[in-house]
Amino acid sequence: MKEVPVILFGVGGVGSALLRQVVNGRSTLKSRNQIQFNIVAITDSKTMLWDSAGLSDAQLLEAVAAKTQGLPVDPVHRTQKPNHRVRPSELEILQQVTQANLGSAIFVDVTAANGLEPTLSKALSQGHSIVLANKKALAGDWATSRDFYNHPRLRHESTVGGGQPVIATLRYLLDVNDPIYQIEGQLSGTLGFICTQLDAGVPLSQAIAEAKAKGFTEPDPREDLGGMDVMRKVMILGRMAGWSLEASDIEVESLYTPDLAKLTVPQFLEAASQLDAAMAERVAEARANGQVLRYVAELSEGSGTVGLKPIPANSPLANMKYISFRTGFYNDEPLLIGGKGAGVEMTAAGVLGDMIGLVREQ
Numbered sequence: 634m635k636e637v638p639v640i641l642f643g644v645g646g647v648g649s650a651l652l653r654q655v656v657n658g659r660s661t662l663k664s665r666n667q668i669q670f671n672i673v674a675i676t677d678s679k680t681m682l683w684d685s686a687g688l689s690d691a692q693l694l695e696a697v698a699a700k701t702q703g704l705p706v707d708p709v710h711r712t713q714k715p716n717h718r719v720r721p722s723e724l725e726i727l728q729q730v731t732q733a734n735l736g737s738a739i740f741v742d743v744t745a746a747n748g749l750e751p752t753l754s755k756a757l758s759q760g761h762s763i764v765l766a767n768k769k770a771l772a773g774d775w776a777t778s779r780d781f782y783n784h785p786r787l788r789h790e791s792t793v794g795g796g797q798p799v800i801a802t803l804r805y806l807l808d809v810n811d812p813i814y815q816i817e818g819q820l821s822g823t824l825g826f827i828c829t830q831l832d833a834g835v836p837l838s839q840a841i842a843e844a845k846a847k848g849f850t851e852p853d854p855r856e857d858l859g860g861m862d863v864m865r866k867v868m869i870l871g872r873m874a875g876w877s878l879e880a881s882d883i884e885v886e887s888l889y890t891p892d893l894a895k896l897t898v899p900q901f902l903e904a905a906s907q908l909d910a911a912m913a914e915r916v917a918e919a920r921a922n923g924q925v926l927r928y929v930a931e932l933s934e935g936s937g938t939v940g941l942k943p944i945p946a947n948s949p950l951a952n953m954k955y956i957s958f959r960t961g962f963y964n965d966e967p968l969l970i971g972g973k974g975a976g977v978e979m980t981a982a983g984v985l986g987d988m989i990g991l992v993r994e995q
């Protein structure tokens with residue numbers, strides 16, 4: 634049995650699902666993989682729970698239950714919720730791992746935070762492993778992000794495709810030296826939902842409000858509508874393919890106009906009806922040509938676009954969250970990975986799969 638210490642940054646939707654999957658899957662992990670994950674630390678933005686020997690399953694599930702009620706992971710801070718960070722910084726946590734003499738650990742970043750790069754870099758240089766669902770470290774400027782690519786101890790299956798084996802497939806294509814010519818896909822479940830609402834004649838502002846009400850968008854829907862998350866995903870794939878892309882190489886179409894950027898969220902939702910007429914015109918034009926609008930990312934070496942594109946309404950791709958790779962082997966017909974959109978359980982399963990893969994390969 635291999636006992637592996639794990640440090641978890643982030644106990645939101647994905648982090649909580651991961652902890653439940655680790656706890657509920659302990660016996661399978663033991664019998665199938667001969668692995669025991671000792672969750673040494675779990676952190677949210679402000680607090681931390683730590684036990685060098687591994688937190689008990691009861692502690693982990695209790696922390697998950699607390700987070701669903703909006704409470705901190707550390708029970709000590711539950712009566713008076715801190716409004717600033719009361720835990721050690723990420724770099725101090727790494728130092729604590731070294732001082733506790735835990736050996737090689739897996740650091741898991743399932744936050745949406747910026748700024749973890751120095752900790753992740755240092756952890757790698759000290760022989761630890763990393764699993765990311767957070768795209769930020771991989772999607773920064775190339776000079777900072779390049780160290781995180783093609784590293785044998787870093788996995789990030791859930792950064793693109795939310796658990797569908799997109800990264801694993803691309804890694805396989807690269808391993809067998811199949812040149813990547815083009816990457817294309819519908820990479821946002823939220824924008825996919827909005828587009829199908831537009832097909833049905835729903836005004837854009839109403840489709841946005843509905844997506845928000847169903848919990849499909851970020852708290853500020855402009856984070857989805859601006860297209861940056863899709864840009865980050867396709868940039869990660871392009872960089873894996875060997876293209877040293879910067880964000881400025883990818884043209885991104887935002888689904889809201891710049892004048893709406895400074896409004897508060899309620900003001901934005903109110904003002905979004907200004908966008909309806911222009912969008913309805915585009916939808917009607919596509920429909921007249923037997924097409925529907927989809928938010929598509931397209932990338933080749935050196936440049937790409939992310940934005941609305943008319944595609945044939947009867948194409949299977951009109952109703953699928955997919956990613957395709959046009960390569961040397963898959964040139965006439967691209968290799969297609971498609972299916973259900975992401976959810977926290979599938980995303981967490983992708984993280985767990987990466988954790989198991991890292992242990993297996995060592």
Ligand SMILES: NC(=O)c1ccc[n+]([C@@H]2O[C@H](COP(=O)([O-])OP(=O)(O)OC[C@H]3O[C@@H](n4cnc5c(N)ncnc54)[C@H](OP(=O)(O)O)[C@@H]3O)[C@@H](O)[C@H]2O)c1
Pocket residue numbers: 642643644645646647648676677678679743744745746766767768791792795975976977980
């Ligand atoms: N949700 C999905 O289906 C999905 C799919 C693919 C990828 N992802 C990616 O997975 C990541 C997590 O998504 P999510 O839906 O779980 O987000 P979430 O529910 O917003 O959870 C984020 C968690 O990270 C914590 N956090 C923020 N800054 C931190 C820091 N510096 N150190 C430690 N913890 C910190 C937050 O703490 P507080 O609770 O204190 O705020 C919260 O617990 C994101 O990067 C997202 O893009 C998500």
